[in-house]
Amino acid sequence: MDEKKIVFSALKPTGDLTIGNYIGALKNMIDMTNDYDCLYAVADLHSLTVDCVPAELRKRSYDFMAFFLAIGLDPKKCTLFLQSHVPAHAELAWILNCFTQFGEAKRMTQFKDKSAKAPQNVNVGLFAYPTLMAADILLYKADYVPVGKDQLQHLELARTIAERFNNKYSPTFVVPEGITGKKGSKIYSLADPTAKMGKTDDNANGTIFLLDDPDTMMRKFRRAVTDSETVVRYDVKNKPGISNLLTIYSVFAGCSIEEAEARFASSDYATLKNGVGECVVEFFKPIRAEYNRLIADKAYLEEIMKQGADKASYLANKTLSKVYRKVGLVR
Ligand code: TRP
Numbered sequence: 001m002d003e004k005k006i007v008f009s010a011l012k013p014t015g016d017l018t019i020g021n022y023i024g025a026l027k028n029m030i031d032m033t034n035d036y037d038c039l040y041a042v043a044d045l046h047s048l049t050v051d052c053v054p055a056e057l058r059k060r061s062y063d064f065m066a067f068f069l070a071i072g073l074d075p076k077k078c079t080l081f082l083q084s085h086v087p088a089h090a091e092l093a094w095i096l097n098c099f100t101q102f103g104e105a106k107r108m109t110q111f112k113d114k115s116a117k118a119p120q121n122v123n124v125g126l127f128a129y130p131t132l133m134a135a136d137i138l139l140y141k142a143d144y145v146p147v148g149k150d151q152l153q154h155l156e157l158a159r160t161i162a163e164r165f166n167n168k169y170s171p172t173f174v175v176p177e178g179i180t181g182k183k184g185s186k187i188y189s190l191a192d193p194t195a196k197m198g199k200t201d202d203n204a205n206g207t208i209f210l211l212d213d214p215d216t217m218m219r220k221f222r223r224a225v226t227d228s229e230t231v232v233r234y235d236v237k238n239k240p241g242i243s244n245l246l247t248i249y250s251v252f253a254g255c256s257i258e259e260a261e262a263r264f265a266s267s268d269y270a271t272l273k274n275g276v277g278e279c280v281v282e283f284f285k286p287i288r289a290e291y292n293r294l295i296a297d298k299a300y301l302e303e304i305m306k307q308g309a310d311k312a313s314y315l316a317n318k319t320l321s322k323v324y325r326k327v328g329l330v331r
Contacts, residue, residue: 007036008142008176010043010083010133013060014050017067019208019280020187020197023251028146028181030072038078039140039312040068045083045090046133049126050118065301067210070290081308083136088316092135093128095323096161099168100131104160108153134158139316141174149180169326172319187248190224193240210291214281221245221277222270232264232272242272249276252283 009029011021032038042064047057061082068080083089105111105127115122125132133154137145138161147155155178162173189195191206198207206225208217226241234257236243250260264272294301325331 004035004037005143006140006174007032007038007144007146008041008137008140009038009146010041010046010136011064012043012046013057013064014047014052015198016060017064017210018197019210019248022071022210023187023248024148024181025146026067026071027251032144032146033073033078036144039142039315040073040078040080041083041086041136041312042068042081043083043133043136046129049123049129050114051121062295062298062301063211065305066291066294067287069294069301069304070287075304075307079308079311080304081312082305085305085309086139086312086316088139088313088320089132089135092139092316092320092323093132095327096131096134096138096165097128099161099165100134100157104157105130108157110150110154130154130157131161134161137176138162138173139319140312141319142176143174144179145176146179146181152178152180165323172322172326187251188240188244190220190241190244193225193244208280210284210287214285217281217284218274218277221273221280224273226269226273230268232261232267232269234258234261242269245272245276249279252279
């Protein structure tokens with residue numbers, strides 16, 4: 001029998017989820033559960049590497065789990081859990097720290113960017129962020145890791161650490177492969193269509209959050225920055241705003257960009273913006289209803305978290321035991 005390949009990914013609960021996360025990550029995560037053994041974590045330990053308000057971190061951890069379920073990730077088909085509920089992540093991260101050179105961690109561009117942005121809090125956790133991420137992945141012998149392009153350098157480091165460990169001892173870790181989203185899977189801020197729509201976007205008007213109510217979503221779409229022409233055409237270079245709206249429409253209406261273009265060919269910009277807004281609002285209507293139902297049922301969410309953590313712990317501890325033995329710790 002063919003063993004299914006293993007997929008691991010995680011989302012950091014810093015900032016609320018956006019339709020950018022949906023298109024760039026979540027949608028793909030759902031699709032992959034059909035073909036792979038998938039483990040998806042809420043990377044709450046990673047959130048601690050930047051200043052965060054305890055109550056917000058806790059709320060977002062529930063929110064993320066509720067959204068995982070509401071968008072259609074089925075806990076029977078994949079493993080959903082909080083990173084901090086599986087102590088093996090922190091334990092393996094320590095070991096991997098000892099197999100990572102200071103110079104390697106220091107070269108990470110995310111570390112440099114984040115240190116420059118928050119010079120008052122360049123903590124050791126921020127420095128060790130990629131080794132915790134490597135532990136997340138290596139514990140489950142993941143073959144594939146869906147990540148954003150900005151995380152590819154971290155993935156490369158995880159591969160390096162895995163190979164180093166395997167060479168020094170004996171084959172222990174699977175060397176993971178990164179998978180970045182398909183073309184056209186990236187969407188941009190509505191307020192600045194040349195900048196990525198991020199969960200921590202400075203301009204909240206440019207970002208559609210999954211938690212935004214329908215009126216807020218519509219208002220943001222109506223205000224979307226376009227251009228001074230009047231023709232609806234997909235042309236990323238010259239018409240980034242219009243192209244972005246067409247991309248968003250195509251994803252949520254489930255059609256190609258060409259079809260989206262054709263549907264709005266004779267529309268003015270206001271009609272396009274309303275059309276795209278309504279399509280997104282409609283798409284998220286049942287998801288929002290399901291989210292609202294789940295978030296009111298903490299006991300159920302905690303049960304799902306626990307089941308996920310139990311399944312994940314079982315696998316993670318097998319790898320961790322092997323590692324402990326190989327490096328010479330007394331078992
Ligand atoms: N660092 C990732 C991000 O910011 C989140 C993450 C944590 C992750 N651990 C991971 C992604 C392991 C993939 C695999 O997006």
